[in-house]
Amino acid sequence: MKTIIEPFRIKMVEPIKMTTPQEREQALQRAGMNLFLVPAEDVLIDLLTDSGTGAMSSEQWAGIMRGDESYAGAKSFYRFERCLHKITGFEHILPTHQGRASERILFGLVGGKGKVVPSNNHFDTTRANIEHSGAQAVDLVVDEGLDPRNRAPFKGNLDVAKLERFIEQVGPEQIPLVMITVTNNSGGGQPVSLQNIREVKDICRKYDKPLFLDACRFAENAYFIKLREKGQQNRSVTEIVREMFDLSDGATISAKKDGIVNIGGVLLLRNEELCRRARNLLILTEGFPTYGGLAGRDLEAMAQGFEEVLHEDYLAYRLRSTEYLGEKLLSMGIQIVEPPGGHAIYIDAKDFCPHIPPEQFPGQALACAFYRQGGIRSSEIGSVMFGKNATMELVRMAIPRRVYTQSHIDYVIEIIGEVHEKRQNLKGLRIVSGPAALRHFTAAFEEI
Ligand code: F0G
Secondary structure (H helix, E strand, O other): OOOOOOOOOOOOOOOOOOOOHHHHHHHHHHOOOOHHHOOHHHOOEEOOOOOOOOOOOHHHHHHHHHOOOOOOOOHHHHHHHHHHHHHHOOOEEEEEOOHHHHHHHHHHHHOOOOOEEEEOOOOHHHHHHHHHOOOEEEEOEOHHHHOOOOOOOOOOOEOHHHHHHHHHHHOHHHOOOEEEEOOEHHHOOEOOOHHHHHHHHHHHHHOOOOEEEEOOOHHHHHHHHHHHOOOOOOOOHHHHHHHHHHOOOEEEEEOOOOOOOOOOEEEEEOOHHHHHHHHHHHHHHOOOOOOOOOOHHHHHHHHHHHHHOOOHHHHHHHHHHHHHHHHHHHHOOOOEOOOOOOOEEEEEHHHHOOOOOHHHOHHHHHHHHHHHHHOEEOEEEOHHHHHHHOOOOEEEEEOOOOOOOHHHHHHHHHHHHHHHHOHHHOOOEEEEEOOOOOHHHOOEEEEO
């Protein structure tokens, strides 16, 4: 097979700063060993998130200049609406400023005390918005999804047997909707099969429940379906995407992922009455329904981004370049969540430094070590983020879209390898200060 190259050339560059080990040590100490508190300027390769960090295309920047900033009925809104309608088939399309704004509106309407919302795995902000409404968020991912070494093709699937049992147990009247996150970010960026979405939809029909997608990475998920699911190889990603949306009754989307923009979100709804109420909440907290908390130029960039993300050359490059990082690490004996996800590689920190117990935060210690060694920023997904509820100790290396080249990634692989060679010197951490909730953003640590 030919090398899969970056299907773009670079027309504008942003310098990144090389730092000395001493400078990095000082930055790390000033930040209390919390990488969220390190200034981005002191980071060489930033793999903290793939959200809002992608590079826009020349056509997206052209859209920025064309943006119609009228308060109501802007031309840019109609372009955005036409584009989202063409891709998803939905009639009711609300722009929001980002994914969690869509979640806040949706669960403000259908959540509330006594309600429970099942999903494969809820992302943190979705869970937080459900819980904020008084409802409960429940994860029902298939068992393979919990085992980092299992190489099943669709480890993001929602377990349909668990779902049906769960609905019978709590009573269908307590469940306002069923959700599926594509791809499953909290579960290692793993995809969900079309077959699974169809089966979940069948159960939703049986109990007369709407099915909602958290569709942040819908295009990456559709390309995994094309690559891995029997009978899907000859369909276009556009067709697969359309079937995913046709099976659903609504979707929350953060356009900061597969919309390839720096800010933006979408709420899709089929039910007219729900849409009317959502629109009222949108006006209350985001803005008039034809701009939803964004500028006209943002709507142009989003419309263009959602079109570009469906290009199969782009998706082949996107999934392959993430897989490249994962394969190299595996070949060096570094355990990751297998198989590689779409937007990120998740390193198993328990396996990397078995001498550091979970209560000394092996993921955080490892993320700090990568920064110290080579200025790479990643994020802990383990005991710092989830406390005692953590099931795995992971370090997520999320890849921004169209930003880094293969030599950047080769450098990342070298640095991880260097840290791996002297892993027995890694020290555990203790928290010296931090809030009770969402402590991963602000807690300070010291080495033990
Ligand atoms: N759903 C999923 C699956 C996500 O990954 C995110 C964001 C959101 C919803 C919320 O979207 O940030 O636009 O409000 N994930 C980012 C990440 C923050 O780093 O994984 P948002």
